[in-house]
Structure formats: C-alpha cells, structure tokens
Amino acid sequence: MELNPVQNARPNPVLEPTPAPKPKVVLEARGLVKRYGHVTALDGADFELREGEILAVIGDNGAGKSTLIKALSGAIIPDAGEIYLDGKQVHFRSPIDARKHGIETVYQDLAVAPAMTIAENLFLGREILRPGWFARLIRWIDKKKMLEEAITDMQDLKIGIRSMSQAVETLSGGQRQGVAVARSAAFARHVVIMDEPTAALGVKEGNMVLELIRRVRDSGLPVIIISHNMPHVFEIADRIHIQRLGKRAAVVNPKKISMSDTVAVMTGAKTLAELNPEVLA
Amino acid sequence: MAEQPSGVTQSPRSLLERLPSLTILGPLVALLLAVIFFSLQSERFLTGQNFSLILQQVSVVAVLAIGQTLIILTAGIDLSVGFVMALGTMVMAKFAVELGMPPLLAILCGMAVTTAFGFLNGFLITRFKLPPFIVTLGTMNIAFALTQIYSRAQTVSNLPDAHLLWGNTFRIGETVFTYGVVLVIVLYLLVWFFLSETAPGRHLYAVGNNPEAARLMGIPTQRVLLLTYTIAGFFYGIAGWLLISRTSVADPNAGQTENLETITAVVLGGTSLFGGRGMVLGTLLGAIIVGVFRNGLTLMGVSSVYQVLITGILVILAVVADQISKRRG
Amino acid sequence: MAEQPSGVTQSPRSLLERLPSLTILGPLVALLLAVIFFSLQSERFLTGQNFSLILQQVSVVAVLAIGQTLIILTAGIDLSVGFVMALGTMVMAKFAVELGMPPLLAILCGMAVTTAFGFLNGFLITRFKLPPFIVTLGTMNIAFALTQIYSRAQTVSNLPDAHLLWGNTFRIGETVFTYGVVLVIVLYLLVWFFLSETAPGRHLYAVGNNPEAARLMGIPTQRVLLLTYTIAGFFYGIAGWLLISRTSVADPNAGQTENLETITAVVLGGTSLFGGRGMVLGTLLGAIIVGVFRNGLTLMGVSSVYQVLITGILVILAVVADQISKRRG
Amino acid sequence: QNKTPYVGLITKTESNPFFVKMKEGAQKEAQKLGAKFISAAGKTDGDNAGQVAAIENMVAAGVNTILITPSDAKAIIPAIKKAQAAGVQVIALDSPTDPASAVDALFATNNYQAGVLIGKYAAAALKGKKPVIATLDLFPGHPVGAQRHNGFLTGFGLKSLGAESNELAKPAEVVCMADTFGDRAKGQTAMENCLQKNPNINLVYTINEPAAAGAFQALKAAGKEKDVIIVSVDGGCEGVRNVDQGIIAATSQQYPLRMAAMGVQAAVEYAKTGKKASGYVDTGVELIAKTAVPGVASKDVKYGLANCWGQ
Numbered sequence A: 001m002e003l004n005p006v007q008n009a010r011p012n013p014v015l016e017p018t019p020a021p022k023p024k025v026v027l028e029a030r031g032l033v034k035r036y037g038h039v040t041a042l043d044g045a046d047f048e049l050r051e052g053e054i055l056a057v058i059g060d061n062g063a064g065k066s067t068l069i070k071a072l073s074g075a076i077i078p079d080a081g082e083i084y085l086d087g088k089q090v091h092f093r094s095p096i097d098a099r100k101h102g103i104e105t106v107y108q109d110l111a112v113a114p115a116m117t118i119a120e121n122l123f124l125g126r127e128i129l130r131p132g133w134f135a136r137l138i139r140w141i142d143k144k145k146m147l148e149e150a151i152t153d154m155q156d157l158k159i160g161i162r163s164m165s166q167a168v169e170t171l172s173g174g175q176r177q178g179v180a181v182a183r184s185a186a187f188a189r190h191v192v193i194m195d196e197p198t199a200a201l202g203v204k205e206g207n208m209v210l211e212l213i214r215r216v217r218d219s220g221l222p223v224i225i226i227s228h229n230m231p232h233v234f235e236i237a238d239r240i241h242i243q244r245l246g247k248r249a250a251v252v253n254p255k256k257i258s259m260s261d262t263v264a265v266m267t268g269a270k271t272l273a274e275l276n277p278e279v280l281a
Numbered sequence B, C: 001m002a003e004q005p006s007g008v009t010q011s012p013r014s015l016l017e018r019l020p021s022l023t024i025l026g027p028l029v030a031l032l033l034a035v036i037f038f039s040l041q042s043e044r045f046l047t048g049q050n051f052s053l054i055l056q057q058v059s060v061v062a063v064l065a066i067g068q069t070l071i072i073l074t075a076g077i078d079l080s081v082g083f084v085m086a087l088g089t090m091v092m093a094k095f096a097v098e099l100g101m102p103p104l105l106a107i108l109c110g111m112a113v114t115t116a117f118g119f120l121n122g123f124l125i126t127r128f129k130l131p132p133f134i135v136t137l138g139t140m141n142i143a144f145a146l147t148q149i150y151s152r153a154q155t156v157s158n159l160p161d162a163h164l165l166w167g168n169t170f171r172i173g174e175t176v177f178t179y180g181v182v183l184v185i186v187l188y189l190l191v192w193f194f195l196s197e198t199a200p201g202r203h204l205y206a207v208g209n210n211p212e213a214a215r216l217m218g219i220p221t222q223r224v225l226l227l228t229y230t231i232a233g234f235f236y237g238i239a240g241w242l243l244i245s246r247t248s249v250a251d252p253n254a255g256q257t258e259n260l261e262t263i264t265a266v267v268l269g270g271t272s273l274f275g276g277r278g279m280v281l282g283t284l285l286g287a288i289i290v291g292v293f294r295n296g297l298t299l300m301g302v303s304s305v306y307q308v309l310i311t312g313i314l315v316i317l318a319v320v321a322d323q324i325s326k327r328r329g
Numbered sequence D: 001q002n003k004t005p006y007v008g009l010i011t012k013t014e015s016n017p018f019f020v021k022m023k024e025g026a027q028k029e030a031q032k033l034g035a036k037f038i039s040a041a042g043k044t045d046g047d048n049a050g051q052v053a054a055i056e057n058m059v060a061a062g063v064n065t066i067l068i069t070p071s072d073a074k075a076i077i078p079a080i081k082k083a084q085a086a087g088v089q090v091i092a093l094d095s096p097t098d099p100a101s102a103v104d105a106l107f108a109t110n111n112y113q114a115g116v117l118i119g120k121y122a123a124a125a126l127k128g129k130k131p132v133i134a135t136l137d138l139f140p141g142h143p144v145g146a147q148r149h150n151g152f153l154t155g156f157g158l159k160s161l162g163a164e165s166n167e168l169a170k171p172a173e174v175v176c177m178a179d180t181f182g183d184r185a186k187g188q189t190a191m192e193n194c195l196q197k198n199p200n201i202n203l204v205y206t207i208n209e210p211a212a213a214g215a216f217q218a219l220k221a222a223g224k225e226k227d228v229i230i231v232s233v234d235g236g237c238e239g240v241r242n243v244d245q246g247i248i249a250a251t252s253q254q255y256p257l258r259m260a261a262m263g264v265q266a267a268v269e270y271a272k273t274g275k276k277a278s279g280y281v282d283t284g285v286e287l288i289a290k291t292a293v294p295g296v297a298s299k300d301v302k303y304g305l306a307n308c309w310g311q
C-alpha cells in the first residue's frame, strides 16, 4: 500500500514483529446485556480481544454474535455491562464514537448506500477534502483523489469490478461484500470487526478476504471475525470465542481442539466441564 | 475479449460516465420537445421576452422546490411549503409596514419565521421519529391558520423598496430580465455545488438512500435531517421575498397549491420520491416545464380545465418515459 | 429461569397478544378523550342524535378511506381519491338524468368508472414501476378535468330515488340513523375480516411490509398491487353513491380535499405510511375523530380558522402520542 | 315563540376579506341586538361538503336562523331543506341558491347588474376605440363568475348571455380568457400570458380586485399600464384605494355589511315573533370611479372609501 503524505485520515499500518510474551488486551467487555422486547439477545456476555490476534466468534443462528459486535462498535447501546478499550472504560453512544477510536466494522447487512458509487461508499462519512482553508470550510470533496484511493484499496480483492464510479447497486452480492471489507481494512487504526465477511463470496474471493485479514493482523491490528464457515475459522483464527444463548460459552484454541468438539460446545451437546482444559485459550 | 479485466482498473467508459446522467437528460428532452411544439403553434412563443416571462412566473415555485428537493432526497416530503412561505411574507410585510421596522430587518424576521417552521418540521420528524407527510400536514394547517389570524385575511400593500428588490429589471439586448430570475439561477448553482461537491451534500444523499448504513458509517443522520428541513425553511423565506417582489404585496392566500406544484417540479426533474436519487438542476427544469406548458397553452387559447388535463397526462408521461429510458440505459 | 426456551414453543403470552394491539388502542383513547372533553363543553354534544349526525358526516370520507387504507398498507398512496369519486357521481347522475338509463344501471356505470380509474392507477404503478404518489397526482388532475369537462362545471340535481337510497332513515329509540351509516359499518367489518382472516388479506400486508420478500415467497406482488388499487377504485364508487344520497346532487367540485382528509384518517387510525402495519378499523376511528372535532368545535362556537389550527396541532399530537406509546410498549 | 335569538353564519371561506368583514359585521349586529352568534366556513370556495356539515352542526347547536353564502347553489339545497324542516330559518347572503326559492330569503348583490355597470363604464371610457378585451375570470361553473362576466359584456354592448346562464360568453372582441380563482398571483400570471398572446389588449375585466391588482402588476411590468383600462367588482377598501391610484378605472361596490346586518335583524325578528323573512332583497351595488364618464352614473372615491369593506 502506498501512503500519500497529504492524506492524514489513514495512517499507514506499521509493519513490526509481535514478540510480546504476555498478550495485552485491546478490547474487553463484561456482562453485556441487550434485550429486544421479550428476546434477550445478550444475556451477560463477556468478551476479550488481545493484541495482534485474529479472534473468531462463532455460534448458532441467533446466539447473539451480531448483537455483541454491534455493542462493541457503538451501533447499539447495551442495556447493561461495561466495555474497555486498552483498559479504559468507554461508552460508545454511536458508531461515530467507535470509529473515532479506530474501530472499523463490516456489518452483516453490509451498510452500503446502493445508489452511490463504490468510491463514495468507501469514503462515506470521511470524505477526502480538497486542500486549502476554503475547501475545508465548505467541506469540498476531492472526487479525483477518492477515486484513485478507491482503486488502490480494492486492488487486493480481485472481484472484477469495472469502475469505481459505478453504483453499488449494480454489483453482485459478493462484490458488495468486497466493498464493505475493503472499506474496513483501509480505515482501521485499532480494531477490525467483520461480521460474516465471506458468507457471500466464492472460493477464490473468500480466500482473498482471508488473506486480507491475515495481512491486517500482520500489520498489527487485531481482527474479530464472525463466521459459520468452520474450515475458514480453523484456518485463520488464533482463538475462538464460542457464543451460546447470549453468553460466552468458552474461548478455545483452534490448534488444540477438534472441529467436532467445538461444534459440540456451540450447540450445547458438550459442556465446558467435559472438555480437556488444555483446549481452552 | 470475453474475459472481464481482473482487479480494478480505470474504465475506458469514464468519459461516457461523465456525461450528465439520464435523470437530467430526461427532463431536458421533455423541455425541448415542449418548446418545439409550442413554437410551431404560436409565433409569439419563441421570443426572449416570453422566455424571460416564463422564468419570472416559475421563480417562486422554483425556489420553494429547492427546499422540497433537499427534503425529498432524504426520502421525506413537505406539504407545508407554500403555507410557511405565506406566513413569512406576512411577517416581512407587517413588521415593516405596521411595526415600522427597518425593511431589511423585517425581511430577516420573515425568513427567521420560515426557517423556524422548517426547524419545527425537522425537530418533530427526528425527535419523535414521525413520518414527514403527517408532520407537514399538521404544520401546513398551523401555518395557514396563523397566517389568516395574523393578517385577518387582509392583503398588505405599500411595501418599502427593499421588499421589492428582486422585481427590479435589467436588459440584455431587447429582453428584460428581473434580478429575481438571476437569484434563482444563482441559488440553483449553489445548491447543485453543495449537493455534488461537498461532504454534507453527499451525506444528504446517503441518508436518503440508506439511513441505517449512513448511521453505521458515522454520519449523524438525525442532524442531517434536522438541518435539511431547517435549510428548506430558509429557502421558503427567500421564496417569500421573491413573491413579494413579484406581486408587490403580501397576500394571505398565497402558496396554497405550491406543495403539489413543487413536488411535480421535483418529480418531473427526475428525483425519486424514495430518496437518495436525483439532481437539483432537474427540479429547475421541471419547474420550467410546467411554466412552459401553462404559458404555451394560454397562448394557444386552451382553457384552464384542459390545461389541468394536459398537466395530468404530462406528469404521468414524464415518469413513464423516465422509467423506460432507465431500463434501456 | 434465566434460560431462554430453546426451539419454538407456543408462548403463554398468546392470550395477551390477541388483545387489540396498541395501534388501535391509541385512536380509541384519543376518541374517548375528545368525547369527554366536548361533553363537558356543550350539553348538546353527547346525544344519540348528534352522534348519528357525526357518523353521517364522516361516512363518505370513511368509505374513501377504506380504499386509502388498503393502498397505504401496500406502502402506496392515492391522491386521486375524491376526484375519482366526483367523476363517478357525475356519471351516475348524468347517465340516469340525461341519458335516461335505469337508475341502478347508471350507478353501476359510475362505479365502473371509478373502478377503472383505480385499475388505471394500479396498472401504471405496477406495469411501469412508477411511484404511486406521482401516478395519482396525474390521475387526480385527469379525473378533475374530466369531471369539469363532462359536467360543464354544472351541478346535476333531480336524481331518481335509487340514487338517494342510502339517505333513507330508520329509528332506534329517539335516534334517527341513515342506511348509509349502516353500510359504512358493514363495509368496515367486511374489510377487516378480509384483511386479518383471509390469505389475500395477509398477502397485502406482506407486500406492503417487504415487497421483495413477498415476491420471493411466491406472492404475485404485482397482481396484489393491481387488485388493491382496483378494489380501492370500487370503494370510491360506493363512496360516490353515498355522497349523492347525502347531498341529493352530483357536484363537480366535490372531493377536492378528500385526499388529505382520508390520509389523515388513516394516520390517526394508527396505520403506518411506510406500509405493512395498521388496521382498517383504526381508520374508521380516525375519520370519526376528525368528525367529532369539527362537530364539537362548532358546537363550542370556535371559528373555522381556529378549527384548522386545532386540527393541525391534533394531527401532530396524535402521531406523537402513538410513537411514545409504541416505545413504551 | 320568543326564544333567545341564536344565529349561525356560514361563509364560503374565512380567507377572503369579504367574508371576514361579513362575519365581523354579523357578530357586531348580533351583539347589539342581544343575539347568540356562531360561524363556520368551508375549506375552499366550492367546498359544499364542509358547508353541509356546518349546517347540520349548527342545527344540532340549536340555532334558529342560519345565514349562508352558498358555495354551490344547487348542492347545498337538501341540507337547507333539512334545516328548515327542523324549524330553522335559512337566509342566503351574497350568492343565490338554485332555485332561489330554496331559501326563505336572499340578501345579495345583483352580480349581473354589477357587471353591467362596469361594462357601461368601460364602453364610455374607451371613447370609441376598438375594444381588445381580456377577461380574468373566477373558475368554471361558478354563477357569480358567470353573472359578472356576462353582465360586463352586456353592459359594454357586446354579444353576451343572460343573467341565468352559468356559461361564459366569448364574443370576438374577447381575445384572451383565463381563470384566476380570484387570486392575485394567478391574475398576474394570467395577464402576463394574455399580453404575450395579444399585446394590443386595451380593456381588462377582472372578477375581483385582487385579480385586478395582479393584472395591473403585469401591465406595469410590460409598460402598458397607462394604455389599458381595468374594471372590476367588489368595492373592498383596498380595491377603492386602487381606484384612487388609477390602478383600477372603475369597480362595482357591493355591501357585505349590509347583507350581514339585515340577516341578523331577520334572525332576531324570527326568534321574537316567528315571522320569517322572504324574497330577494337587492343589497345594492354602486359604481365607483375616479373619473366619471358621460352617460354613466358613478360615485367618487370618497363615497367608495366611506362605504367600503376591509381595511
């Protein structure tokens, strides 16, 4: 990725090795509760994301995964519970707050404006402005620059898009997902959250996204990924957070646990006590 | 080569894509066809003077329709437009004539009132999450009643010069133009620039296109909406000043059909009532189309009932044509 | 027990869920409050006779509002309602009086015209995928112009008895009721049954709630929409017959404010303008609320400008209250 | 008999100074004579349903006389009949019902005569020039609009229709006809377009004074205000001042206050003695002109201002 000095909104992820012996906790949540009328989506969920890791969140449909990451990214306000970023308690009142803290999210329903172009969607809410005080005052956007940057950002995901100035609604499901993924990867400074980023993707494109996620992690940013694709999860995750009935059921180490045991915990067929403590992470 | 280019490349079609999109071509073609038709019907139609006249006649609706366009781009609607404007003109006139306020201050007060009404609309819509249709149905009645009560249904005349500013004229060759017409064009250009070239303008589109996505992307959607209605109210104030300049009076019965007229202009101009798609310059064309038809049909001696009939058919044809052209495109 | 029941079970709350939802409780409470208020203001308010009168006064709008409700449930809107009705009444009257057609046949012809207009609306909306607002804005102008042209702007009177059918009265105790009022209630009950108990009725909700999902689930959404507008047109025909019965004439200027009036009734009745949510019985309550206010305020001697003011405030308060109650619930 | 007099007034709208004045006048007269008073109005000119509901509600309120300016001459009749059957006296003000006998009495301007007066004035004022006429009318089908228009043409001596007709006559001398709904801005637009159609227009008939003021605005912008004669109907104070300023050459003044006062008096009489008013009473119409023309009787501006309605 090339860095343009004029453009300060998107700092270059610095490549450095991560030798830390005692992992630092970047994002943490305790006892999150969220109720929708009579449905309890989160029922005292805990959560922990460590520095430089890829954390997979898995669970049955309706287990509360999306709700959990929405709480972490400010899209919803939990009814109870605390969230800590770098050890300091935070209260995200809106997605803007989370973004200000460098948290980028790919939502399950993608959150794109279909009538707007790919370039505009990539920069929605943080458009590149033209230089000069007057341009800043009236917030005059630099369309050309945005187009160029968009091309750079989308380059890695080879999803066959003709032009960055085409409307998102003319894209296939997978291509749209690519746009949302590229957007989060490009802007993250602290944490990247992806809710089922490969669900709509083909084999080739899915692998491309996994590759991108690794690259993000290698650049030093921790990544949370929600997925129902167990092979993907086991291929990429450093740790696996298993969500069940609105709570964290366990956090396991994919290198030590079998896929079938993981699914058993997820579905409630096995309890924590029945597992070898060794597999926990 | 059947293969799609892999990866992202700058497409060679970009030049084509830079042409004005179909949404603005549609009304432009409609306007041209209408102009050709009426020119063949009456030799008095195609004169600079007549064209200047049509612009004067549509200027008030055109400025109101700026506000309406902004609101419709957010997927809203405003039924109170003309009624709020009328209240504003009453304040401008009575504050100057009866309270003896300096003319410009009185005009500012009138614009403050229309802006406040816009704010009220936006506040009710965002604070209580109410449908714009019903909120503005309510404020429409309130503004109308206040105008009648405040004016005791009396027209106010003998206004100071400042009030009539936009009615002043200048010449280009044979043709006389009013300053008001220039103002309208300048306002449209400003708003066009705002919408297509500034971040807040793009946010307005995003909020209309997919409010939830806009919110998740960190756009303060409620603030954008509130501001949009408030700014629309400000434009109603300007429209009121224009109206006073045009008619030399403040008339408590002004503005009663402007809600449908502005919406017609917006839709003829190719803006979607579902929000997020459209161009403000299209609205200007839409307003002019209506004016051209009224003028042309009167020159042809067509009675008002048939004018209504033709307008009805025209509105439908315009959107049908727009839809068909979009499918082709 | 903190554990949620896993899997799907019949919830014990089903009895509670069978109670009328808040959407209908809202308008009911509003109506009760209004009735109590006006009863305290005027001893002439709370009489059977006065109540019968209010029902008569709202009957035409109420029947038009059935069609409007169906359309709004599909996330549409109809601005042409009253204008189409007026055209229908003209046909009913002139076919009988001037063409000498048997009265009932003439009435059927009138209803055929309104139904055809409904079909036209639906056809344009579904065939060309046009926004209902703009299609009905167009047909509104067309229907108005046709009415004026066909009637030469003249009221038609001296109508045969069949036209006046619904104005006939019967007594319950001291109170005189018209057959028209009974018809209105029967129609509402039928439509309520249709909407909540039959498959097509549920489909209509589904189409309004999420047209794409409905389409994918195999509901012929376009057909549902087309039928909805057509049926609405049929109801406008019935409303026209009721109007003739009530006024004994066919009036070319009838129906001009009914679009906003029916929408007001629908919204006061708790139906969402975004489609898919609402109850037709709420609309009846909404229409009655408006009638109660007009009647009550007149009995109190409030002048009409203030009535407009109060109506504006009322509309907003009603939706604000509805929203607040929903958030609580 | 001998009930407390209770009178209800129903106007076409409440957004026209003509009716506002009428209402104020009726209210004052009622106060003076110790009668209870309520009022109501339609939403727009032409809103029959609103007037029907108003009649019904007033009967329910217990009035003994209803004064009404019918928006629709025919459509209002069944409601009037019902009110009469309930023992209420109904008097039409300003505009007749059709048939006129449907009400107990009518106190109104003779609108055809109002037209005739300004027609005669215009004919004399043109001093033999060939008339090129624009008519800025009300809207289709309104009897008041038709009567003034046809009366004007008759008074001018052109081919016209009778007082009973609801159609607008269009002799060759009329080169442009447009509907203004009595609205000032619409009158201005209509006049602008008429001037485009025929720049030689030298006489403009307008349905009322707001339309006349709009027409003048258009003429002034075209630099033709000196060469064109505008005549109108109403005699509102604003209109009379416009006569004084030469904007309107002549207007036929009508007397809504007189209509209102007579109506309330009849109501009191009916409540006290049970005697109903009957028949048509012409409340009079006067031609107001700044410059009198030979052969046409007119009153001057001073008289007009002393007797005008509005502010």
Ligand SMILES: Nc1ncnc2c1ncn2[C@@H]1O[C@H](COP(=O)(O)OP(=O)(O)OP(=O)(O)O)[C@@H](O)[C@H]1O
Binding pocket: A036, A037, A039, A040, A041, A059, A060, A061, A062, A063, A064, A065, A066, A067, A068, A108
């Ligand atoms: N806006 C909402 N209103 C009501 N209930 C909701 C809402 N959003 C989520 N829920 C409920 O909360 C529970 C958890 O939902 P959530 O979307 O977090 O599940 P998930 O684990 O992401 O499932 P999936 O794997 O299917 O995406 C579900 O029972 C869902 O029905």
Ligand SMILES: Nc1ncnc2c1ncn2[C@@H]1O[C@H](COP(=O)(O)OP(=O)(O)OP(=O)(O)O)[C@@H](O)[C@H]1O
Binding pocket: A169, A170, A171, A172, A173, A174, A175, A200, A201, A202
């Ligand atoms: N509404 C549309 N307007 C314009 N182009 C479209 C539209 N829908 C799809 N396309 C284009 O057609 C091509 C095929 O799209 P389609 O959605 O069928 O792909 P797909 O095979 O389902 O892909 P995916 O696996 O990503 O869902 C894409 O290039 C897409 O950009």
Ligand SMILES: O[C@@H]1[C@@H](O)[C@H](O)OC[C@H]1O
Binding pocket: D016, D018, D094, D095, D144, D182, D208, D233, D234
């Ligand atoms: O006579 C009335 C007229 O003077 C007024 O201007 O409009 C309404 C008419 O009925």
Ligand SMILES: [Mg+2]
Binding pocket: A065, A066, A067, A108, A195
């Ligand atoms: Mg999910």
Ligand SMILES: [Mg+2]
Binding pocket: A172, A173, A174
């Ligand atoms: Mg696909």
